[in-house]
Amino acid sequence: MVHYIGVILDESRYEQIKGTPIEEKVQSIFGGALKMLVVEVPEDKSEQILKAFDRARIDSRGFIEDVPVAFRRAVFEEIVKNKSLDIIDKVLERLPEIQELAKKEDEYIPPPEIE
Amino acid sequence: MPKLNIPPPHGGELVYRVIEKRDYAESMAAGAIEFDLKPTTLPDGTPIRHVYREIMSVCYGFFSPVEGSMTSADLEGVLKERRLENGWVFPYPILLDVSDEDLKAMDVKEGDRLLLKLKGQPFAVMDVEEIYKINPEEVATRTFGTPEDNPEVVREPFNEKHPGYMIYKMMNSNVIAGKWTIINPPKFREPYDRFWLPPAECRTVIKYVKKWRTCIAHQTRNVPHTGHEALMKNAAYTGDIEPCHGILVNAIIGAKRRGDYPNEAILEGHEAVNKYGYIKPSRHMVTFTLWDMRYGNPIESLLHGIIRQNMGCTHHMFGRDHAAVGEYYDKYATQILWSKGIPSFGFEAPPNEVEKGLKIIPQNMAEFWYCPVCGEIAYSENCGHVDKKQKFSGSFLRGMVAEGVMPPKVVMRPEVYKAIVKWWKVFNYPFVNKKYLENLNANLEVDLEPMEIPKA
Known part of the structure; x- marks a missing residue:
């Protein structure tokens, strides 16, 4: 069974993929209020992800959620670098590095500046 | 259909075991054996429960008719068929558990x-009725059920990943049973003080201030997204000759699993829903109950029904995956319980149709999702564009929040998001983590005034 990782695109992320072949794969959700890329993850790979991060889970939509921010960032970085959504192997190669960054996230995530 | 009115408390009478008068309180505590209440912790030291929350909820009547730490007969009745010894439905063991060392040091019989002390101050007294042994793992297993014994709804054996199971499994093996009485009522700190409304007062507010004849309860352990808001608004269309007059949000406040939102953000997030007019404050009120959530889906829903009936609600909304975590129970286990009963848990019929059961009326709801074709938040039983649905996923939203992306207002109200960020700045983290739990355990939600107890 295939699972998914959703990558939310804010303005700065959208700028990074604009004009690339990825742009046409952008999905618009919630009435156009959010843009998202969806990466497909084969079951054996999703098991690796669930094993690597103890709070990660598959939600009712079949998406892999509750993964560290560092993991999500790595997914987007690989999409930009490879101009493709077929990047899950590249992300998994970086697991040790991502796990190190994730440990720091257990203590601190910088809050956004909003009015 | 006859018009409904506020139901009686569960068990017939609201428990209220709180002494405000200092001289009475001091005389009750004089000469008592002192014991400092301690948290239940995971093997790594993470606090996951503090029995003070159960003492508060019992003494202020949220858990009526329970009056204290259960006797072995009550415990067996609860584990076997979800009934107290007197026959009234009650779902969870409520226990004051102590270690062998503490029991020996107290030399209690x-x-x-x-005299139970909290944060170094006298807090409550209890008259010891019984001291007995439990096997915590057995209590944990029987509390939540197993696929073999409860095949109607239990899908996976409970294990160390389930936070409620761990609360019982990590308990000490000695139980001291007896009725609790609070003698030094704690004072809630901000923001809890704004939302503290014990059942007796809540009933008075509903009847005489809000003037709600009918009221539907909304259970929450989450900051609200618009899917929750749609659930509240639509479930409240039930009632009798007209929709429910009021919506009572009752948040469960206590230690939660890592990754949930902090208690403070949950309360202020729900408050934002009425403060900024998404549901008028005349129809919507936010309150809380102290309880370290057990995430027991159908079992938890029984406790929710009891709490909210005691608070004065006529109805209770139950959604999919009610108070659940993981895949241990059927996603509709709560709705199965409230629509036809679960015999293996002691319910041949729904809990509001059995003897000494509940009087609150269930409103079982399916799902809400965003439908791009309808262009609105749609109810799953109405919307025919199932293949186009965009589901509200709490974990999807948590991911967005953690990345610092402000959710669009069609998913989460901006004022609700601001409540998350406000407390994120306080705790340097948007969700519950080990540090938050340690901090919560050290400070709790309350402070106690100093109190001198005279010698016997």
Whole structure:
């Protein structure tokens, strides 16, 4: 069974993929209020992800959620670098590095500046 | 259909075991054996429960008719068929558990009076009725059920990943049973003080201030997204000759699993829903109950029904995956319980149709999702564009929040998001983590005034 990782695109992320072949794969959700890329993850790979991060889970939509921010960032970085959504192997190669960054996230995530 | 009115408390009478008068309180505690209440912790030291929350909820009547730490007969009745010894439905063991060392140091026996201390101050007294042993793992297993014994709804054996199971599994093996009485009522800190409304007062507010004849309860352990808001608004269309007059949000406040939102953000997030007019404050009120959530889906829903009936609600909304975590229970286990019963848990019929059961009326709801074709938040039983649905996923939203992306207002109200960020700045983290739990355990939600107890 295939699972998914959703990558939310804010303005700065959208700028990074604009004009690339990825742009046409952008999905618009919630009435156009959010843009998202969806990466497909084969079951054996999703098991690796669930094993690597103890709070990660598959939600009712079949998406892999509750993964560290560092993991999500790595997914987007690989999409930009490879101009493709077929990047899950590249992300998994970086697991040790991502796990190190994730440990720091257990203590601190910088809050956004909003009015 | 006859018009409905506020139902009686569960068990017939609201428990209220709180002494405000200092001289009475001091005389009750004089000469009692002292015991400092301690948290239940995971093997790594993470606090996951503090029995003070159960003492508060019992003494202020949220858990009526329970009056204290259960006797072995009550415990067996609860584990076997979700009934107290007197026959009234009650779902969870409520226990004061102590270690062998503490039991030995106290040298307590049946008939003695204990003075329970919290944060170094006198807090409550209890008259010891019974001291007995439990096997915590067995209590944990029987509390939540197993696929073999409860095949109607239990899908996976409970294990160390389930936070409620761990609360019972990590308990000490000695139980001191007896009725609790609070003698030094704690004072809630901000923001809890704004939302503290014990059942007796809540009933008065509903009847005489809000003037709600009918009221539907909304259970929450989450900051609200618009899917929750749609659930509240639509479930409230039930009632009798007209929709429910009021919506009572009752948040469960206590230690939660890592990754949930902090208690403070949950309360202020729900408050934002009425403060900024998404549901008028005349129809919507936010309150809380102290309880370290057990995430027991159908079992938890029984406790929710009891709490909210005691608070004065006529109805209770139950959604999919109610108070659940993981895949241990059927996603509709709560709705199965409230629509036809679960015999293996002691319910041949729904809990509001059995003897000494509940009087609150269930409103079982399916799902809400965003439908791009309808262009609105749609109810799953109405919307025919199932293949186009965009589901509200709490974990999807948590991911967005963690990345610092402000959710669009069609998913989460901006004022609700601001409540998350406000407390994120306080705790340097948007969700519950080990540090938050340690901090919560050290400070709790309350402070206690100093109190001198005279010698016997």
